[in-house]
Amino acid sequence: MRESPPTLVAAVTAAVWLTADGEVDSLAPAEAARRASRQAPLLCHRRATATRLGVDPFPAFDLLELFAFVRPARFCAPTPRGLAQALGLGDPHSLEAQALVLGRAADRLLAELAAQEGPKSPALSIAWTMAQAGWPWGPAVLQALDFGKAERAPRRTAGYQVWEGLSEWSEHAPEPPAGNEPVDPQEARRRLAELLGTDAEARPQQADYASAVATAFAPRDREADPHLVLAEAGTGVGKTLGYIAPASLWAEKNGAAVWLSTYTRNLQQQIDGELDRLFPHRAEKVRQVVVRKGRENYLCLLNYEEAVRGLATRPQSAVPLGLLARWASATRDGDMVGGDLPGWLADLTGRGRTFGLADRRGECIYAACPHYRKCYIERSVRRARRARLVVANHALVMVQAALGGGEEGQLPQRYVFDEGHHLFEAADSAFAAHLSGQETTELRRWLLGAEAARRGGSSRQRGLQRRIEDLVAGQDHLESLLQRALRGARVLAAEGWHQRVTEAEGCEGPTERFLALVRQQVYARAPQRGEGYSLETEVRPAADGLLEAALGLDGALEKLEQPLVGLRDGLGDRLDREADTLDSDTRRRIEATMRSLERRAVRPLRAWRQMLRALASEASPPEFVDWLAVERIDGRDVDVGFFRHWVDPTEPFAQAVLAQAQGAVVTSATLTDKSGDPELDWQAAAQRSGSIHLPRPAIRAQVPSPYDYAAQTRIFVVTDVRKDDLDQVAAAVRELFLAAGGGALGLFTAISRLKAVHARIGRPLEQAGLELYAQHLDGLDVATLVEIFRAEPDSCLLGTDAVRDGVDVPGRALRLIVFDRVPWPRPDLRHKARRAAFGGKRYDDMITRLKLRQAYGRLVRRADDHGVFVLLDPMVPSRFASAFPEGVDFVRVGLAEAIAETRAFL
Template identity: 50%
Template sequence: MEDLVLQAEMEGADIQAVPVAHVGIRTVTFLDPDGVIEELDLDDGLSRVSKTPHLVLNRVMAARRLGIGSLQAYDVLELFAFVRPARFCLPTASGLVAALSLDLAARTEEDMCMALRACAVRLLADLASETYRYRAGSGRVATAMARAGWLWGAPVMSALSGLRDDSREDGLAVWSALPDWEETVPPPPPGDDPVEPDDSKNRLAQLLGDNSEEREGQRRYAAAATHAFRPREFAEGPNLQLLEAGTGTGKTLGYIAPASLWAENNDAAVWIATYTKNLQRQLDQELSRLYPDPRIKQKRAVIRKGRENYACLLNIEETLRAVMMRAGMQGAALNDMILMGLVVRWARFSRDGDMIGGDFPSWLGGHFGLGRIAGLTDRRGECLYSACAHYRKCFIEKAVRRSRQADLVVANHALVMVQAATRMDDPDMPRRLVFDEGHHLFDAADSAFAVHLSGQEGADLRRWIRGKEQAGSTRARGLKSRMDELTADDPEARQHLDWLLESARSLPGEGWLSRVTGAVAATEFEKFLMFVRAQVMARSSERDTRGGHGLEASVADPVEGFIDAGARLSLKLDDIQKPMTALAVSLKRKLIEDGDMLDSGTRGRLESAIRSLTLRAEMVKLWVSMAASIGEKVPDEFVEWLEVDRIQGRERDIGVFRHFVDPTKPFADVVLSQCHGALITSATLRDHKDKNAEDSVSWYSADVRTGAQHLMIAPKRLSVSSPFDYQKQTKVLIVGDVNKNDPEQVAAAYRSLFLASGGGALGLFTAISRLRSTYAAIAPDLEHLGLPLFAQHVDPIDTATLVDMFRDEKDACLLGTDAVRDGVDVPGTSLRLIVFDRVPWPRPNLLHRARRAAFGGRHYDEMLTRLKLGQAYGRLVRRADDYGCFVMLDGQTPTRLLDAFPDGVEVQRLGLQEAVEIVRDFTDLKR
């Protein structure tokens, strides 16, 4: 380490002269240049760090803990993101140490201070090294960031100055350095050779290797999964296999085995869909077993997401240009320049340009705002396609083309559903699908097939049609600029386009929400929203309006004037839908009539424009119907309600919301019925209460939640039990003497239980407010005792990264809600206790009430609750040597819900004191 310090000092980076501050929950620990350690309370710590910039870890979190808006500091995370772009690092002191392969401890506050300095020294030394692999373009980026006021600018430029950059690459113009994608020959029609059960089991054995333990359940699973990879038996529906696999079965490799064989034998892709990004990452790791050579894996396996996940090079260019014009300004301009500098460094070395869950530093969203990150993607469908100057280098286009040539495409449920709905006649659509996390299909379909006639949706459509109508730094080109060239020689198409542009003025414009809430609506759409809001407010109680949640009201018996407002809006929307449809028809005619004279780029733009116009025209057509039918009976297959959407009491959207009562019906019609084979799998496909029934009845909950009941051809079904001994490995405790309505008692119970387990604890909550109050009450005590506490909705870090941090720290604790419950996969000693604050009953909103009536009343509520409890409990044991306790702090937990837990697991009802003793004794097995 002394050599690294000397080298950094020789290069002019006097990082040793910068004091270090580690900001905790209660105190700030300082390390001065002479090596003196001092601990101050937050107030005194704030006074010191405000006077001179310190070396810190995560300046945004540090500022939040200090109670200030921003902090000028040398953030080691920012330095890491610059020096090692597109490389993984947990945003913790131990994460930095591990990423840099330093032999240092990072447990105590003093350790962390020393580690932060050592990490900074190492990173600056890396920059100055002859073998530094990310040098290309770095000097230009560092110069721009330094001029904007980035504190790391001078040390970074000093470290870089000793070596010549032979590439002379302009690192800011990152698009110029990226390779072009190449058009490939369209693949032939897929074959239809079956995968035999024995072949699937043999491939599984290859994936596992010679020294692995053979699991009979996994072999049965791999053999059964081949039903989805045989020629379709009936034209009326796919070969559908429902496979429930208990935790520890090894289902991922169990379906990769037959899927990879089918893809290889038939020269076509199998799409594997997940619900959580966490599982996508796990799948990516598992596929390395199938393709150990990274170069082969790059070609044969593709992680595919929606367009809004990928960096848009044109958005990056135009945002960077606007930021550069303001370079040197303070505040937001400085932050924007730091962000854009780190973004272009990342884009230069990224594997695939995925900004949401890929190799992009996830903590940057908390640093600079998720909105800024999302603004660099194609989230609004404004792509220019072949008219874009960066089209040949586009990350999205590369991913699309790679997926056409791949064997396995790992996507998410939403993308598969959207693709199926918008490209039903496309011969390139995948015909073999695997849906992992199948218990989430109902929710994914609910989102995919819902229609929202809301202010936000209307404003987005106006922006898509007319572009950004006020000055600003972000790009938002309207249809005119995107289609000028395509309609230049077609007067009729130009007329339709002009009509559409003018009609779109009736949609909500910039600032619509303040006008609607202030009763000064500017358009018919906004006037309609005023009536929506008025009815919701009139029918909400005072208690509802004071709360932080959204507000709802029935569409029945509209307030005076609402029906007329809906009728007027429907006419305005019809004036948008008609030219939109007519423009799509004109472009379709051009594509057919002039097809032999069009280059491939123009053809692609036309096809994309037609698809986008048609899709949005269908949506507006539904809006017309919804607006015109205010006051009429809602069709039986739908549930419709009015809503004022709020977050922490602040309104953010207003509208009429329509959902399918059973969203698996359109899922079955649009997705399942169009493919030839589908496998739906999960550890919890069935409600545990069904499992002791007759076979056809025992799968009722699975059929209802996956859409299998809507297919003419019955699925094949198999359940493979978990190999774990849950009776021996777990304890389930229900604490009956804690008042769940008293925040202080709840927080005290969490503190006692977390201390009893020595950390390694996951706290689950059914309400964000209770999570935050518990965090505030217990965080100082846990920190004082050396137990790190992370919390969703508190820490400015995304959920997936919080889970990674929790997994990495053996004695950490994590608080979260549903997203944490579904995304946690923490085998080993890092998870030995789960505490649930209360029974996770479904939220009693209007949508749930309709579904409750349709699916069995109280039994439906209990089924959903058991599935949630089963999912949460399933996080506890991930491998054969795991042990742990599952604690419910709700003494009113009904006995009929306890079927959520595996057969034979004893459930004990007891007091908190006894629960603490059991947790302490039982979790010693894991420590």
């Protein structure tokens, strides 16, 4: 760089400012903010730094932006330490050392860019456009790219047109039907041995597991009666390779795909990584393995192109779009969420300028899109049809099944559901119906497009008419149905609905009038109004006017549903009527449009109308639980609605997914309950997985962990800390974190408790040299926080359930877990209905034990891991000792003893 800027590193309560002359100043956050407002500093993660200083983001030389430009589609933990580690510059611990290393990081990145790119590189055009828009790094990057040697100034945005460099996918003949060759258990053992190699440590439990789950790969004998294996494998068994062995064998022998499904996108990445053992050569893996997610996870090239074309009027988008262009030219498959797009890039550039460019509203125009033949999503779909192993997630599997095959064309015949303990909640989300302000507004946008754009604004949102007008052109009946549907859509909630519903005045149409009455009933009857949480109340007895409003809305939605059903069926008739003349692209586009109409419009409208009609009856159908709610975040209302969930959501999951398959494995380290009654424990697994809805019982397999938990862990229940006194809770968390020397995870049952503790412990931890991060407070998504936690072994992290479920941190980086109190289920109306259906108090205990087991299971991920698990709740029932491995003492102690024992053990 021509002139070195000062360097800024900020912690929770202090900051370091390194001047261009090399002087190191230790500052209070307020003073650091004042200096940063006067002179743009060099730093790592501008938004997170500004959050820690308590100010809005300010101009800066953000090294993460430079990293994303020089090393696109590659990850580093977004901290000075993470950046230094990624660049091979050591592991600076103190704020001073981190400030000193940032300048070296900038020099190394610029040198790397100069070595790998030149004046003819597309990077030059991108950098030039970004520099013209005021990118602080622009001059230094142009210098590294030898801009002075270019024959002429680059053509503006030329490098942004990444679609020009993408290859087209090609069509292939349909795959033949799958064979029916089973997998012998001994075959599975041999395949596992091949995957592990000759140098691998003997793991008899893993071989036993692979042999047991092979049973799921036998052909079924009766329709809707799959071979289902419920397999619990303790941590350390190596269940991923254990099920990959028989799954890959079946796929090879029968020429069809096995879908490996897990709960989160991050776990998809982990499974994909394990498959490197099966396919060590990248080209072969690309042919055989596909990671599949919903369309909303991938960059939409049409949305991206339209954003690039808008740069003339929105030059401020040049920097985020330039960084996205660099990523798009290097990405493996265009996956923006959990793929190779660093999560922190969206934090830097704004989520609307990254994730907002995905097809998040189902507005794809398929073959009518100029980028259809290069589309990341279409490429992924076609690869999945020919792959042998598809790594999916539970949500996608359930959506595909509900649509009878979805984009893949047909349903898989073999599944492995990893993290099977999450199937219940995944199904709960997939098969629910929400008649709310947000949902109805989304449907209105999907049908009508951006109404603001027609009033002089601008938007990429494409309405139904724009998406399908050429498919219905010249066909009077279909054109008429389309116009009827568009007129009918105006009964749905419109932009600005929330204010009108809140004031109960000026409501536009029957949906908003209904929602205003829903809100009135919730606020009149819901308890705990002052706590800032979401509010809910029973549907019955309905407040004055609500039933009439519901019947009026039902009639209005019927006038919308009828033409949409007619449009869907009419397009189907066209497929039949013009079978001899329609080209393949048009056929596929019509089929995709029919699926979209069914999923995005007809299904929710049908469900909403059923709910509205049920309001007038004496009770909801027994298989459902209905309630009214005002959804709130930080005490602020964000949605209002009428909600319906299945009491047992595994019932539709079993019908739509399991019963349609030949075989499936449901597996987890925490599949059964641990009540002390083995039969009841397996019944809980059958209930949570949906196997109770199949004709015959599932096959059971249970393989214990090889770890010595009694030697490797300690469990303490602290008896002298009042859980309702946040000063005492914070003091306990602080001293336990200090005793462990970091590597500590604090788990909280409420965000408000997390925030209160964070405010009290940040300074003392920082003074002890321990970095503190927190969900909801650091401006970072959960996946990024976990990556930082993993990369910095002495850091501490505070989080809620989302952190607990997303943590997989082997080694010393996680050696202490502190739970603020017993994680009882939230006592809402949905839980009340399930509690009544599934065993009352026993159901409460099962849910709580599962959360405790999941949290405790994060401590030991390798044979040499050690960890301490602490519950700051003297009221922990002794029966919950069964949640933990046999032989591990469940010790009740005072706080001082817990601190001393933690320090000694770790």
